[in-house]
Every structure is written in structure tokens, then in C-alpha cells.
Amino acid sequence: MTRVFLAGIFHETHSFTGGMTGLEGFTIHRGKEITARRGDASQIDGFLSVAEREGWEVVPSAVYTGGADATVDHAVFEQFWSEVEPVLKKALAEGLDAIHLSLHGAMVTSACDDPEGELMVRIRSLPGAEKLPIYCVGDLHGTLTPKMGALSDCMIFYRECPHTDQFDSAVLSTELLARCRSCGRPPAPAPATGRCGRWKMRRGAWRRKFPACWR
Numbered sequence: 001m002t003r004v005f006l007a008g009i010f011h012e013t014h015s016f017t018g019g020m021t022g023l024e025g026f027t028i029h030r031g032k033e034i035t036a037r038r039g040d041a042s043q044i045d046g047f048l049s050v051a052e053r054e055g056w057e058v059v060p061s062a063v064y065t066g067g068a069d070a071t072v073d074h075a076v077f078e079q080f081w082s083e084v085e086p087v088l089k090k091a092l093a094e095g096l097d098a099i100h101l102s103l104h105g106a107m108v109t110s111a112c113d114d115p116e117g118e119l120m121v122r123i124r125s126l127p128g129a130e131k132l133p134i135y136c137v138g139d140l141h142g143t144l145t146p147k148m149g150a151l152s153d154c155m156i157f158y159r160e161c162p163h164t165d166q167f168d169s170a171v172l173s174t175e176l177l178a179r180c181r182s183c184g185r186p187p188a189p190a191p192a193t194g195r196c197g198r199w200k201m202r203r204g205a206w207r208r209k210f211p212a213c214w215r
Contacts, residue, residue: 001056005098009077009115010043017069021072022073029044059091071110085126088123099129114148135176
């Protein structure tokens with residue numbers, strides 16, 4: 001049976017607003033709480049719907065879901081990783097076929113401008129995960145960084161704003177993973193597209209690029 005590891009961290013950081021988002025800014029699901037989200041029309045639900053259809057064994061770890069708010073305290077990211085790492089190591093030791101990540105793509109912490117990319121670096125550094133397929137889903141307002149592009153095998157971003165396609169985007173990402181599992185053919189590279197975008201910038205960079213916003 002195909003075994004797929006599932007984790008997620010989701011936050012749209014507005015780093016120019018000041019303040020700090022702590023753990024209280026996130027809803028946290030762990031283990032069976034994650035698989036119980038089947039039917040809630042989220043990214044997680046989209047993944048679970050395909051996993052159920054394909055007959056996969058899902059190995060859930062932790063999903064931290066935030067909103068659109070100030071820069072995230074880096075301690076939140078480190079706590080997330082402290083929960084994900086032991087579950088992933090155990091899954092790798094027992095045998096794992098793929099990894100699916102539920103992300104936003106525009107998260108910034110107090111110590112890292114690219115935590116999603118850093119997450120992938122840490123995953124790839126674990127023995128047994130170096131070449132595992134990593135498929136992801138992200139928000140329309142996410143920023144596809146060089147690390148994210150280099151270390152993931154596929155990342156699907158929403159195309160709609162409002163985000164009426166978060167479930168469908170996760171379904172697409174997971175179906176592409178299923179196709180890769182069945183025929184060994186990864187998805188063809190394609191540019192990120194959508195109806196709008198954003199930059200990851202700290203407050204000083206925003207002041208320099210858009211001075212009129214601060215008058």
C-alpha cells in the first residue's frame with residue numbers, strides 16, 4: 001500500500017504591518033484530527049479525498065493553519081518542525097512513498113524569509129527523504145522561491161481570488177502525485193500563474209519600494 005506523509009503550515013504574512021503573530025494565531029491539528037477533516041472543503045480535504053480514492057495510507061503529523069497577519073514568531077515554526085520531524089523520521093524508517101505539504105507560500109518569520117523553503121531543506125536532509133516525491137499546494141498569493149522550486153517535485157497554486165478553488169487545487173496536486181506513482185512520470189514544468197501576486201518584503205523594503213504608502 002502506498003504510504004504518504006502529510007503536514008502543513010499556512011500563513012499569509014503581512015510583514016509591513018508591524019507586530020508579531022504567535023502560536024495563538026494558528027489553529028493546530030495533529031494526527032487523527034487531520035484525517036477527521038475529510039469534508040471541510042480545505043486543502044487537507046482535497047488531499048484526503050484523493051488519498052481515500054487511491055487507497056493510500058496517510059501518515060498525518062501536524063497542520064498549523066493561520067490567517068493573514070503580522071510576521072510570525074520564528075518559535076512557531078520551530079515548534080511546528082519539532083512535531084513534524086519525529087513523525088517523519090518514524091515514517092521514513094517504516095517505509096514511505098511520498099510527502100504532501102499543505103502550504104500558503106507567503107509566510108515570513110522573525111528569523112526566516114522563506115520558511116516553506118526551509119521546511120523543504122530540512123525534509124530533504126533526513127535520510128530516506130532525499131529523493132522522495134514532495135508534492136505541495138499553495139495559495140494564489142504565495143511566492144515561489146528558488147528553494148521551493150528546487151526541492152519540491154510539484155507545487156500547485158490556487159488560481160481564483162476569492163479562493164474558491166483551494167479544495168480543487170489540492171485535488172490536482174494529489175492527482176498528479178497519484179499519476180506519478182502509477183506511471184513514474186512527473187508533471188511537466190510550468191510557470192506559476194494567477195490573477196494577482198505579492199512580494200515577500202520586510203517593512204523597510206516596502207517603504208523603499210512604495211514610499212507613497214507611508215505618507
